[in-house]
Amino acid sequence: MVRPAGLRVIQHPIAKATFRDxxxxxxxGAGGKASRRLIEELIAPLLMGESAxxxxxxxxxxxxxxxIAVTSDSxxxxxxxxxxxxxxxxxxxxxxxxxxxAGARPVGLLVTFVLEAGxxxxxxxxxxxAMGDAARRAGVWILGGDTKVVEHGKADLMYVTTxxxxxxxxxxxxxxxxxxxxxxxxxxxxxxxxxxxILLARxxxxxxxxxxxxxxxxxxxxxxxxxxxxxxxxWMRDPTRGGVATSLNELAxxxxxxxVLAEDRLPVRDGVRGAxxxxxxDPLHIANEGQFLAIVAPELAAVALAALTAAPGxxxxxxxxxxxxxPIATVIAETNYxxxxxxDMLVGDALPRIC
Amino acid sequence: MVRPAGLRVIQHPIAKATFRDxxxxxxxGAGGKASRRLIEELIAPLLMGESAxxxxxxxxxxxxxxxIAVTSDSxxxxxxxxxxxxxxxxxxxxxxxxxxxAGARPVGLLVTFVLEAGxxxxxxxxxxxAMGDAARRAGVWILGGDTKVVEHGKADLMYVTTxxxxxxxxxxxxxxxxxxxxxxxxxxxxxxxxxxxILLARxxxxxxxxxxxxxxxxxxxxxxxxxxxxxxxxWMRDPTRGGVATSLNELAxxxxxxxVLAEDRLPVRDGVRGAxxxxxxDPLHIANEGQFLAIVAPELAAVALAALTAAPGxxxxxxxxxxxxxPIATVIAETNYxxxxxxDMLVGDALPRIC
Numbered sequence: 226m227v228r229p230a231g232l233r234v235i236q237h238p239i240a241k242a243t244f245r246d247x248x249x250x251x252x253x254g255a256g257g258k259a260s261r262r263l264i265e266e267l268i269a270p271l272l273m274g275e276s277a278x279x280x281x282x283x284x285x286x287x288x289x290x291x292x293i294a295v296t297s298d299s300x301x302x303x304x305x306x307x308x309x310x311x312x313x314x315x316x317x318x319x320x321x322x323x324x325x326x327a328g329a330r331p332v333g334l335l336v337t338f339v340l341e342a343g344x345x346x347x348x349x350x351x352x353x354x355a356m357g358d359a360a361r362r363a364g365v366w367i368l369g370g371d372t373k374v375v376e377h378g379k380a381d382l383m384y385v386t387t388x389x390x391x392x393x394x395x396x397x398x399x400x401x402x403x404x405x406x407x408x409x410x411x412x413x414x415x416x417x418x419x420x421x422x423i424l425l426a427r428x429x430x431x432x433x434x435x436x437x438x439x440x441x442x443x444x445x446x447x448x449x450x451x452x453x454x455x456x457x458x459x460w461m462r463d464p465t466r467g468g469v470a471t472s473l474n475e476l477a478x479x480x481x482x483x484x485v486l487a488e489d490r491l492p493v494r495d496g497v498r499g500a501x502x503x504x505x506x507d508p509l510h511i512a513n514e515g516q517f518l519a520i521v522a523p524e525l526a527a528v529a530l531a532a533l534t535a536a537p538g539x540x541x542x543x544x545x546x547x548x549x550x551x552p553i554a555t556v557i558a559e560t561n562y563x564x565x566x567x568x569d570m571l572v573g574d575a576l577p578r579i580c
Numbered sequence: 581m582v583r584p585a586g587l588r589v590i591q592h593p594i595a596k597a598t599f600r601d602x603x604x605x606x607x608x609g610a611g612g613k614a615s616r617r618l619i620e621e622l623i624a625p626l627l628m629g630e631s632a633x634x635x636x637x638x639x640x641x642x643x644x645x646x647x648i649a650v651t652s653d654s655x656x657x658x659x660x661x662x663x664x665x666x667x668x669x670x671x672x673x674x675x676x677x678x679x680x681x682a683g684a685r686p687v688g689l690l691v692t693f694v695l696e697a698g699x700x701x702x703x704x705x706x707x708x709x710a711m712g713d714a715a716r717r718a719g720v721w722i723l724g725g726d727t728k729v730v731e732h733g734k735a736d737l738m739y740v741t742t743x744x745x746x747x748x749x750x751x752x753x754x755x756x757x758x759x760x761x762x763x764x765x766x767x768x769x770x771x772x773x774x775x776x777x778i779l780l781a782r783x784x785x786x787x788x789x790x791x792x793x794x795x796x797x798x799x800x801x802x803x804x805x806x807x808x809x810x811x812x813x814x815w816m817r818d819p820t821r822g823g824v825a826t827s828l829n830e831l832a833x834x835x836x837x838x839x840v841l842a843e844d845r846l847p848v849r850d851g852v853r854g855a856x857x858x859x860x861x862d863p864l865h866i867a868n869e870g871q872f873l874a875i876v877a878p879e880l881a882a883v884a885l886a887a888l889t890a891a892p893g894x895x896x897x898x899x900x901x902x903x904x905x906x907p908i909a910t911v912i913a914e915t916n917y918x919x920x921x922x923x924d925m926l927v928g929d930a931l932p933r934i935c
Contacts (some may be wrong), residue, residue, distance in 0.1 A: 242705050249699040254729025263727060267701070271708040272691065272715070272722040284723035286688045289646035289747045297652075297690035297743050298726040333641045335652035336627065337741050339694070344604040346622070350597050353626040360627070367627040368639035371653040372618060373739075374609025375933060381734040386692050386741035388652050392644045578730060 240270035254301075254578075256466020256512070257571030261475075282462060283327035285393070294329035296320060297388040303578045305352065305382055307426040309418075309437030312385055313355030315514055315580055318440050319465065320389040321363045325447040326461035326517050328399045329391035334360060336370040336387050341380040348382065356385075363442040365389070396455045401479035403459045409526035410484060410546040411519045413446050413539060414439065416469055417497040417511035420576050425500065432503065434496030439515035446539050450519060453532030457525030463517045465580055467571040470509035472518055473556045474570040486546035486558040486568065509558070510571045512579045520548065595625035609656075609933075611821020611867070612926030616830075637817060638682035640748070649684035651675055652743040658933045660707065660737055662781040664773075664792030667740055668710030670869055670935055673795050674820065675744040676718045680802040681816035681872050683754045684746035689715060691725040691742050696735040703737065711740075718797040720744070751810045756834035758814045764881035765839060765901040766874045768801050768894060769794065771824055772852040772866035775931050780855065787858065789851030794870035801894050805874060808887030812880030818872045820935055822926040825864035827873055828911045829925040841901035841913040841923065864913070865926045867934045875903065 244267035252259035283296035300316045310318075317334065324331040336356060340349065360367050418439040425432055443463065451458060460480075464472040473484050486509075493501075493508045501508050521529045526544060533542035556568040599622035607614035638651035655671045665673075672689065679686040691711060695704065715722050773794040780787055798818065806813060815835075819827040828839050841864075848856075848863045856863050876884045881899060888897035911923040 242709075244701060244705070246701055248701060249695045249697060249704060249729055251697050251729050251731065254695065254727060260727065267705055268693075268708055268725070268727065271705065272712045272725075274712070284688075284690070286721070286723055286745075288643070288648045288687050288745060291644035291646040293643050293648070293745075295688065295690055295723060295743075295745065297692050297724070297741070299692040299694050299728045299741060301694060301728045301730050332643050333639075333650065335639070335650055335743055337652050337654040338623075339654050339656060339739055340604045340609065342604060342606050346599060346602055346604060349604060350599070350622055350626065353623050354597075357627045357629070366641070368641055368650060369652070370623070370627075372609060372615065372623065373654045373656045373933075374604055374606050375656050375736060375739075376606065378733070379736040380739075381730060384694055384728075384730075384735075384739070386652070386654060388650075388690055388743040390641075390643060390648075390650065390745065578728075 240274055242267045242271055251577040252573050255571060255576065257471055282323035283329065292393050293390050294324050294327045294393055295390045296323040297386065298323065299384060299386045300580055301384050301578050302423065302580050303381060304426055305348065307438055308422055310440035311352060311355050313352035314359045314440050316385040316387040317356050317359035317363060318442050318514060319580060320387040321365055322443045322463045322517065324389050324391040325444045326463050328397035329393050331363065331365045331389055331391040331444060333366045333368045334387055334389050335368055336385065338372045339380055339384040340372065340374045341377055341382050342374055343377040344382055352383065363444055394451060397451055397458060399458065399460050401460055401476055404480040404482060404520050404548055406482055406548050406550045407523045408459060408520045408548040409523055409544050410486065411521055411530055411533065412492065412543055412545050413443060413516045413533060414541045415492040415494045416513055416516060417493060417501065417508040419514040420511035420579050421497045421500045423579050424576060432500055434500055436494065436496040439513055441515035441538065443515060443517050446533060446536050447517065449532045449536035449539065450529055454521055454525040454529035457522035457529065458519055459522065460520040461517055464513050466512050468510040468512055469518065470507065470556065470568045471570045477554045477556050481554050483549040483552045484546060484556045485549050488558045488560045490543055490545050492541050492543050509568055512576065514580060595629055597622045597626055606932040607928050610926060610931065612826055637678035638684065647748050648745050649679050649682045649748055650745045651678040652741065653678065654739060654741045655935055656739050656933050657778065657935050658736060659781055660703065662793055663777050665795035666707060666710050668707035669714045669795050671740040671742040672711050672714035672718060673797050673869060674935060675742040676720055677798045677818045677872065679744050679746040680799045681818050683752035684748050686718065686720045686744055686746040686799060688721045688723045689742055689744050691722055691740065693727045694735055694739040695727065695729045696732055696737050697729055698732040699737055707738065718799055749806060752806055752813060754813065754815050756815055756831055759835040759837060759875050759903055761837055761903050761905045762878045763814055763875045763903040764878055764899050765841065766876055766885055766888065767847065767898055767900050768798060768871045768888060769896045770847040770849050771868055771871060772848060772856065772863040774869040775866035775934050776852045776855045778934050779931060787855060789855055791849065791851040794868055796870035796893065798870060798872050801888060801891050802872065804887045804891035804894065805884055809876055809880040809884035812877035812884065813874055814877065815875040816872055819868050821867050823865040823867055824873065825862065825911065825923045826925045832909045832911050836909050838904040838907045839901060839911045840904050843913045843915045845898055845900050847896050847898050864923055867931065869935060
């Protein structure tokens with residue numbers, strides 16, 4: 226949820242909750258439409274009052290005259306460890322990435338744990354070590370935190386909450402309202418690796434693929450992009466829960482324009498494509514943990530893409546579409562053969578506890 | 581965990597974990613000795629490297645040249661609602677209070693939820709509303725957050741993590757190393773109300789008492805104290821898990837001096853005293869959620885106490901002891917009759933999931 230710095234929210238009257246689902250279900254945590262309703266119809270109005278605004282990756286706030294970016298996420302991924310990473314790395318990268326795509330340089334993290342009694346100390350040590358290592362690699366301090374323990378059977382091994390704060394980069398101004406028709410849609414690399422990896426790691430499906438989670442810090446890639454095309458970067462987002470489709474639908478709704486994706490230019494690995502076909506899933510709905518989307522002004526798009534592809538880990542970045550006047554507030558995907566389809570937000574909970 | 585602003589922790593080599601307990605147990609989350617070992621022997625060295633320092637209520641960090649205080653806590657209290665409050669209020673007050681006793685003016689909060697599938701939306705709404713109301717009363721913004729859902733049976737209704745950040749108050753410099761023999765120990769009000777209230781609210785004991793949790797923001801009381809005696813305030817802490825005894829033992833260890841409490845001047849309500857006697861507990865080990873301890877220079881102690889007792893909600897504040905050269909790094913309680921006893925940190929988990 227993004228709030229303009231300096232707004233005196235405390236004065237705002239509390240808004241009514243209009244959420245009518247009687248019980249919380251898995252879909253409310255899956256990052257798609259149900260999650261959005263829970264936030265917009267219950268949590269945001271009661272916590273933040275009538276001025277509650279669309280969800281972003283980080284909030285901006287003035288402290289002592291300096292504008293800082295802050296973000297907080299809980300991680301409940303299962304299994305704890307999976308090809309390419311673990312909950313500890315995810316908890317650091319996810320938070321660092323939220324700051325990066327908000328146009329901030331990550332400075333510090335706070336970490337809290339909810340541990341299930343009976344958890345092996347070795348399992349905990351491995352995750353704490355993974356967090357420390359990931360933070361050092363990302364160049365960010367871990368400053369403190371908290372640890373709580375609940376009875377055996379009242380958690381699933383461990384849950385982690387990570388809060389990050391950072392300093393806004395000069396010369397970067399990101400907002401859905403600055404997006405214009407003609408702007409290009411860039412993605413930093415192949416989509417869907419994380420979600421499909423988690424799904425296969427659970428072992429419930431009789432499927433195997435040579436895949437690993439993409440969990441990583443995108444700070445260096447964002448820095449390369451901003452260095453090359455800073456004033457032309459209009460908006461960024463890391464498409465985690467709900468995938469690229471959900472992030473772009475949120476953008477389409479917020480900016481009011483159409484977003485047209487070139488289906489054949491979407492970078493999708495064979496393993497992800499194959500698993501999605503078998504399971505009836507759309508790679509655009511699958512979570513990513515080491516990629517980001519950027520909307521870039523047309524005159525700087527080529528420079529931006531060149532900078533991304535030249536940066537370490539960015540060689541599979543691509544230009545996957547553009548902003549158009551119409552269809553209003555809608556995302557569509559076009560094929561080479563002239564076909565097109567509407568790309569909706571994630572509905573339901575195809576992939577619960579993915580992060 | 582407090583870290584001096586500006587320290588380049590990222591350069592510090594990772595320290596070894598020396599924690600040898602094979603499994604995590606409830607005591608590791610109870611705020612006493614076992615918690616301290618888990619933090620000091622595993623979490624802090626691996627997350628923060630060799631420079632890991634004693635635990636405080638908030639960390640200090642430079643962002644863009646401004647020094648801000650940050651703190652994060654997870655709340656797993658059971659039951660969710662209890663006389664005097666609920667998890668939502670606790671999650672706001674606990675975080676706001678951590679900032680206040682770090683000498684900071686709370687500015688903003690981030691809130692994340694881990695919800696158990698099947699949770700009644702009414703229960704969630706009540707807690708979200710309690711958080712919004714508590715934040716407004718405390719004069720602090722809620723800026724954003726995150727919501728995750730886990731399967732039924734993988735959490736206990738809901739867990740809440742709250743992160744707060746604030747601006748350091750000018751003219752306040754708090755540290756255990758500035759504490760001197762002769763300094764007075766002040767407490768803002770009666771101790772043990774929260775912990776005993778939760779214990780009785782669980783209904784496992786055949787006990788009743790006319791008690792309510794003390795959960796509240798201590799921001800106005802801290803402000804009154806600092807206004808009256810700012811330069812004389814050496815150290816503050818809110819004695820939550822582990823109680824007054826644990827907070828003062830941490831101070832004694834950090835400053836190296838003795839802390840001598842006057843047993844008969846400890847403010848303890850009859851209901852708390854009675855329940856503790858029946859259960860073999862010490863009120864000094866019981867959690868508080870709306871009180872704080874302050875160490876104040878002797879020449880300003882009377883002024884400080886007068887300011888506290890004159891402030892709304894502070895009429896039961898008291899001067900409960902003093903700092904002495906000896907016994908070194910030890911807390912003792914003296915009675916009117918000349919007896920004395922060593923007051924140790926909380927050992928074990930007399931009161932799990934108290935906050």
